[in-house]
Amino acid sequence: MHKCILYKKKSDKKVQCQACNWYCDISEGHTGLCGVRKNIKGDLYLSVYGKAIAAHVDNIEKKPLFHFLPGTEIFSIGTVGCNFRCLFCQNWDISQVRLKEPNETMGTDLPPKEIVKYCVENDIPSIAYTYNEPAIFFEYAYDTAKLAHKEGIKNIFVSNGFESKEALKKIEPYLDAINIDLKGFTEEFYKEICSARLQPVLDNIKHVHKMDVWLEITTLVIPTKNDSDEELTNIAEFIASISKDIPWHVTAFYPQYKMMDIPPTPPETLERAYEIGKKAGLNYVYTGNIPGMKGENTTCLKCKKEIIERFGLECTSCQVDNKGRCTNCNNKIVGIWK
Ligand code: SF4
Incomplete structure (x- = not known):
């Protein structure tokens, strides 16, 4: 059990979890909707930490x-x-x-x-x-x-x-x-x-x-x-x-x-x-x-060349340099490349 950081204490030893949009109000001894964040004596603990x-x-x-x-x-x-x-x-x-x-x-x-x-x-x-x-x-x-x-x-x-x-x-x-x-x-x-x-x-x-x-x-x-x-x-x-x-x-x-x-x-x-x-x-x-x-590869918007080829979950070739430019026409490709 690891004490959570995303929660707020409420009255009667209740807590409100603030990790997701459900904002579960959790009574002592209970868990929120996800089943892994638990109120123990008025504090929230993560049962799956590590x-x-x-x-x-x-x-x-x-x-x-x-x-x-x-x-x-x-x-x-x-x-x-x-x-x-x-x-x-x-x-x-x-x-x-x-x-x-x-x-x-x-x-x-x-x-x-x-x-x-x-x-x-x-x-x-x-x-x-x-x-x-x-x-x-x-x-x-x-x-x-x-x-x-x-x-x-x-x-x-x-x-x-x-x-x-x-x-x-x-x-x-x-x-x-x-x-x-x-x-x-x-x-x-x-x-x-x-x-x-x-x-x-x-x-x-x-x-x-x-x-x-x-x-x-x-x-x-x-x-x-x-x-x-x-x-x-x-x-x-x-x-x-x-x-x-x-x-x-x-x-x-x-x-x-x-x-x-x-x-x-x-x-x-x-x-x-x-x-x-x-x-x-x-x-x-x-x-x-x-x-x-069709639809697995990335095409450069400028030169229309297929610059990243993939098959299933594998990248088979990549012609984007580590500055994010198409190696064929130097066009900037959006993303994180290094
Ligand atoms: S579902 Fe889990 S993570 Fe989301 S607010 Fe409830 S206890 Fe927190």
């Missing part, structure tokens, strides 16, 4: 981040628990775990300093807080991120975009990039499929774009649920209204968790989503989860 349920070295393309150190490795960690209940969750076996006993925790001991040490020793340039929502294990991510920056290692959140304003403010100096899921574009979708709310996610996307943090957005396209022209157009136009340079990943769904009755996303649907993104004016639209599809 307890990684998943830790892997991934390609950065897997996050997905396509305009951030392409072709590099990223140390990725997550814990149990989540503040959403997405019926299609691909990591449901860790995100939907609920700790039952008062002092129960789950995961392998992996303190912040060990993560950073591993990255230094193995020349891994960045760390992703991913697999489940990093806001709920905020203090673990925050302490790791601070140590990482001291060693010149970058930090990335892969997030549902439901962080509190307090969490974003606190992590901002140490956060280099974020991929936010924009899972749909109606409150009904967020309520019925994710047990969540849309508006705070939209507000956070606008806010993060103003921060000094590289932003990419992902939409998992689910047949019959969020794949209409109207919904995809609304998402694409919303992103374009913030910046046409924000990369939008449209990725294929596969039956998972409580959505086993929905078929996988056909390639034609992703092609349609890709065209909708381009029509909305987005400069960088990418298809994902179906290797080899």
